[in-house]
Amino acid sequence: MYNILVCDDDKEIVKAIEIYLSKEGYNILKAYDGMEALEILKNNDDIQLIILDIMMPKLDGIETASIIRKEKSIPIIMLSAKSEDYDKISGLNNGADDYVTKPFNPLELIARVNSQIRRYTSLGSMVKKEKNDNIFRSGDLVINDSTKTVEVDGKEVKLTPTEYNILKFLTKNKGIVYSIEQIYENVWEEESYGAENIIAVHIRHIREKIEINPREPKYLKVIWGIGYKIENLD
Amino acid sequence: MKKKICVPRVLKNVSYVLFPIFITILCILIIGLTYPIEKNNQSYFETNRFAEEYAYEIFNAVDAVNYLKDDKTTNIYSYYYVDTEQLDNNAIATEINYYYEYNGSNVKWLIIDNNTKKAYTNLDYSIQTSNIESIKNTIMQNGITWNYENEEISTNINKLSNSEYIKKGIVKRIESSEKESNEQNNNIQNYTIYTAVLDNLEYADEIAFNKILYDTFSSVSRQSLVLIPILIILIIILVPIIVVGVGKSAKSEEIKLNWYDKILVEIALFIAIFIAGIGVCFMATISGANTVATFVLGMSVMGVGILIIYLSCILFFETIVKRLKTHTFLKTTFAYWVYVRLKKFLDDMKITKKLILYFILFIVANLICFGIMWSDGFPGIVLSIILYIVTYSYISKRVKSFVKIKSAINDLYKGNTELNLKEEDFTTEMKGTSKEINDIAGGLSNAIEERLKSERLKTELITNVSHDIKTPLTSIINYIDLLKKEGIDSIKAEEYLNILDSKSQRLKKLTEDLVEASKASSGAIKLNIEKLNVNELIKQVSGEFEDKFKAHKLEEIITLPEHDVYINADSRYMYRVLENMYSNISKYALEGTRVYTDIIENDLSIMIQLKNVSKQKLNISVDELMQRFVRGDASRNTEGSGLGLSIASSLTDLQQGKFNIYLDGDLFKVTIEFEKK
Numbered sequence: 001m002y003n004i005l006v007c008d009d010d011k012e013i014v015k016a017i018e019i020y021l022s023k024e025g026y027n028i029l030k031a032y033d034g035m036e037a038l039e040i041l042k043n044n045d046d047i048q049l050i051i052l053d054i055m056m057p058k059l060d061g062i063e064t065a066s067i068i069r070k071e072k073s074i075p076i077i078m079l080s081a082k083s084e085d086y087d088k089i090s091g092l093n094n095g096a097d098d099y100v101t102k103p104f105n106p107l108e109l110i111a112r113v114n115s116q117i118r119r120y121t122s123l124g125s126m127v128k129k130e131k132n133d134n135i136f137r138s139g140d141l142v143i144n145d146s147t148k149t150v151e152v153d154g155k156e157v158k159l160t161p162t163e164y165n166i167l168k169f170l171t172k173n174k175g176i177v178y179s180i181e182q183i184y185e186n187v188w189e190e191e192s193y194g195a196e197n198i199i200a201v202h203i204r205h206i207r208e209k210i211e212i213n214p215r216e217p218k219y220l221k222v223i224w225g226i227g228y229k230i231e232n233l234d
Numbered sequence: 235m236k237k238k239i240c241v242p243r244v245l246k247n248v249s250y251v252l253f254p255i256f257i258t259i260l261c262i263l264i265i266g267l268t269y270p271i272e273k274n275n276q277s278y279f280e281t282n283r284f285a286e287e288y289a290y291e292i293f294n295a296v297d298a299v300n301y302l303k304d305d306k307t308t309n310i311y312s313y314y315y316v317d318t319e320q321l322d323n324n325a326i327a328t329e330i331n332y333y334y335e336y337n338g339s340n341v342k343w344l345i346i347d348n349n350t351k352k353a354y355t356n357l358d359y360s361i362q363t364s365n366i367e368s369i370k371n372t373i374m375q376n377g378i379t380w381n382y383e384n385e386e387i388s389t390n391i392n393k394l395s396n397s398e399y400i401k402k403g404i405v406k407r408i409e410s411s412e413k414e415s416n417e418q419n420n421n422i423q424n425y426t427i428y429t430a431v432l433d434n435l436e437y438a439d440e441i442a443f444n445k446i447l448y449d450t451f452s453s454v455s456r457q458s459l460v461l462i463p464i465l466i467i468l469i470i471i472l473v474p475i476i477v478v479g480v481g482k483s484a485k486s487e488e489i490k491l492n493w494y495d496k497i498l499v500e501i502a503l504f505i506a507i508f509i510a511g512i513g514v515c516f517m518a519t520i521s522g523a524n525t526v527a528t529f530v531l532g533m534s535v536m537g538v539g540i541l542i543i544y545l546s547c548i549l550f551f552e553t554i555v556k557r558l559k560t561h562t563f564l565k566t567t568f569a570y571w572v573y574v575r576l577k578k579f580l581d582d583m584k585i586t587k588k589l590i591l592y593f594i595l596f597i598v599a600n601l602i603c604f605g606i607m608w609s610d611g612f613p614g615i616v617l618s619i620i621l622y623i624v625t626y627s628y629i630s631k632r633v634k635s636f637v638k639i640k641s642a643i644n645d646l647y648k649g650n651t652e653l654n655l656k657e658e659d660f661t662t663e664m665k666g667t668s669k670e671i672n673d674i675a676g677g678l679s680n681a682i683e684e685r686l687k688s689e690r691l692k693t694e695l696i697t698n699v700s701h702d703i704k705t706p707l708t709s710i711i712n713y714i715d716l717l718k719k720e721g722i723d724s725i726k727a728e729e730y731l732n733i734l735d736s737k738s739q740r741l742k743k744l745t746e747d748l749v750e751a752s753k754a755s756s757g758a759i760k761l762n763i764e765k766l767n768v769n770e771l772i773k774q775v776s777g778e779f780e781d782k783f784k785a786h787k788l789e790e791i792i793t794l795p796e797h798d799v800y801i802n803a804d805s806r807y808m809y810r811v812l813e814n815m816y817s818n819i820s821k822y823a824l825e826g827t828r829v830y831t832d833i834i835e836n837d838l839s840i841m842i843q844l845k846n847v848s849k850q851k852l853n854i855s856v857d858e859l860m861q862r863f864v865r866g867d868a869s870r871n872t873e874g875s876g877l878g879l880s881i882a883s884s885l886t887d888l889q890q891g892k893f894n895i896y897l898d899g900d901l902f903k904v905t906i907e908f909e910k911k
Binding site (some may be wrong): 030102106226 | 523697700702704705707709710712713714715716744747749764766767768770771773774775776777778780781792803805806808809
């Protein structure tokens with residue numbers, strides 16, 4: 001049983017999050033401002049995740065996160081109505097591991113919580129990055145070419161053979177942007193013939209399968225008008 | 235109360251007194267040093283200068299006698315007297331002509347004409363005696379005497395050591411005068427002359443005057459040469475002392491200008507000259523003095539005259555110094571007065587009239603130059619060249635001003651409001667205009683700033699409001715979701731829940747779009763412009779929407795150029811534009827129709843063209859459609875905020891593209907055009 005600290009000045013939101021996460025089998029600790037959250041953290045060492053609102057009385061989420069970060073490496077998910085790029089960057093720079101905007105999709109929040117918990121708790125076992133030519137990875141995206149399996153945050157994802165080949169090619173060359181034509185030529189190993197958007201469709205399908213929010217992908221990034229790439233997260 | 239003493243002022247006044255004294259001494263020294271002295275410690279009467287003067291007097295006397303002898307009635311000198319009384323004497327003279335000089339002379343004489351036996355004298359009538367011997371005695375007793383008889387000269391004492399010189403001088407003069415008159419009988423040899431110089435020199439005549447000069451200057455010793463530089467230095471020191479002291483007073487620090495210091499310099503000069511004129515008049519009243527008393531009177535009148543002239547000089551000098559000190563000298567000259575009025579007249583003149591005036595002036599000047607060239611050649615050519623250079627520089631200055639104004643207006647037109655035109659860079663005609671343009675630029679820049687500020691405030695307000703809406707909305711959405719999961723027995727309740735769900739989702743979308751639309755239209759977006767491949771972009775976007783199109787039974791027909799085409803734009807915002815368009819198509823296109831996507835390559839631009847058939851009747855104009863919150867169906871029932879087109883259009887504008895909508899019946903066409911790269 002993992003313990004999650006939820007901190008938001010809106011009690012109903014805390015309550016709703018508690019309901020969702022309890023169903024997933026998490027134990028919830030509640031706080032209604034930054035000071036309270038710090039107090040709970042001081043008295044309780046067994047907390048695996050913190051969900052923090054930004055706009056709170058007494059001590060705001062950004063400050064709270066940076067205080068927590070000074071001592072602990074517990075994952076923090078920021079949950080805020082502020083959706084500007086600036087706010088997200090500021091949150092992530094101050095120690096947050098993820099950023100979810102309000103109003104949030106409960107399923108997305110759960111997925112992100114699961115992902116962070118998996119990463120945090122299985123970090124020890126994940127570290128055994130054995131030197132294997134058949135394994136390609138970027139962050140928590142792992143492709144095992146021997147078993148033809150793909151894992152995201154330790155959870156297996158089912159892909160079609162074409163999708164698998166595209167993802168494998170991009171992960172093998174992570175960080176590099178490839179245009180549709182280049183991907184086609186490399187994966188199909190034959191000349192592309194112009195008006196081909198089949199790759200774009202495949203990419204979208206892959207995104208829907210491996211990303212928590214396909215509109216804001218973490219691994220498979222779209223650079224519109226240029227191409228696609230797997231973000232290098234190592 | 236102790237009276238304040240202004241030291242510079244006192245020094246100045248002292249200097250004014252010392253100045254003429256020093257100058258006088260200096261003059262005496264200089265003249266004295268250059269004054270020819272024949273022998274040291276020589277008396278005036280021993281000098282050739284005296285002999286010369288004496289001879290001159292005698293000559294005048296002889297001359298007078300000559301005239302008197304010829305014509306008894308002719309007035310050669312203004313005053314003379316002829317006594318026709320016969321002298322009872324066996325002596326030479328039968329007649330004494332009394333010759334009287336008005337001014338009186340220190341030289342007394344008795345001339346006897348040996349031919350006519352007539353005697354002439356300038357002795358005072360009152361001391362005249364009836365016989366010639368007594369006259370002779372009076373003269374001989376009366377001082378330094380001299381006797382010329384039968385070409386023999388006898389003098390009484392050694393005072394007249396130069397008697398020979400005097401005689402020669404007289405003879406020479408008379409001979410030269412005889413040559414002129416060709417009168418042989420007037421020979422000096424026929425005269426016996428008795429003459430004497432009065433010892434006490436009681437008359438102020440040339441001899442007396444020259445004796446004073448001689449006594450003064452000959453007393454200047456050679457050793458006093460050293461005094462000259464000292465005096466010069468003193469005088470030079472006095473000048474700055476005076477200059478410093480001018481205008482200073484114990485009452486105030488500032489230099490006070492009186493009416494005389496404020497009038498035109500030329501008028502002040504005229505007044506000073508007028509006052510000096512009074513002094514000159516004083517001096518002019520002095521006529522010759524024949525006694526010591528009249529001489530003293532004359533000298534005092536002359537002193538007053540000189541004083542008046544000196545004071546007038548001081549008056550004018552002080553006003554000049556005061557004007558220079560207060561920097562008003564130039565401004566109070568007549569030339570400046572004329573310059574200011576002429577300049578004002580020209581500045582106020584209409585530019586067209588001025589042009590005519592200058593043109594006429596140019597032609598006249600040109601004609602004069604040609605005239606000079608025709609008559610004199612070279613100077614005319616030089617003058618012509620100068621005239622052309624002046625004319626060219628005049629015109630070029632104005633043209634430069636004009637060009638500057640032109641470029642400033644052009645800058646303004648392009649939106650650069652940071653003009654900062656400097657008035658002094660322009661010619662008089664354009665100064666006003668340059669200021670006006672500056673003001674326009676300032677006003678414009680203020681207006682733009684105001685607008686940007688208000689847009690920013692609006693965006694900020696919308697962003698803040700959206701935050702405040704989002705928090706309660708989060709609870710609404712979450713609890714609706716929880717309620718749905720809780721499960722409700724009533725079918726109707728479930729239906730109502732679905733409505734709540736979709737409306738709350740729409741509210742969410744609306745809040746997000748609202749922020750984006752306001753940002754896009756206010757330009758509060760940071761663009762990251764890069765070179766994009768339009769073919770790739772369209773493939774990517776159509777790939778994203780393939781499933782949605784399929785769900786609405788829409789078939790997309792894409793026509794791309796054979797080679798890749800590029801534009802400069804922001805990758806993310808380009809996607810936002812196309813995403814909005816594609817999502818509109820998936821929502822509003824008639825099911826079962828085709829959607830045409832074309833990339834058209836023009837010479838200079840790349841155009842993305844999207845065509846589809848609308849589900850609803852488009853009873854709306856393009857302009858209305860582009861407005862915020864307007865959708866093809868006026869009912870606002872379907873999902874979406876109605877901001878999609880507005881956002882797409884604003885974002886395209888921000889990226890320097892052109893966004894256009896065309897409606898033709900049910901055909902809905904959008905073109906997005908960018909510069910080709």
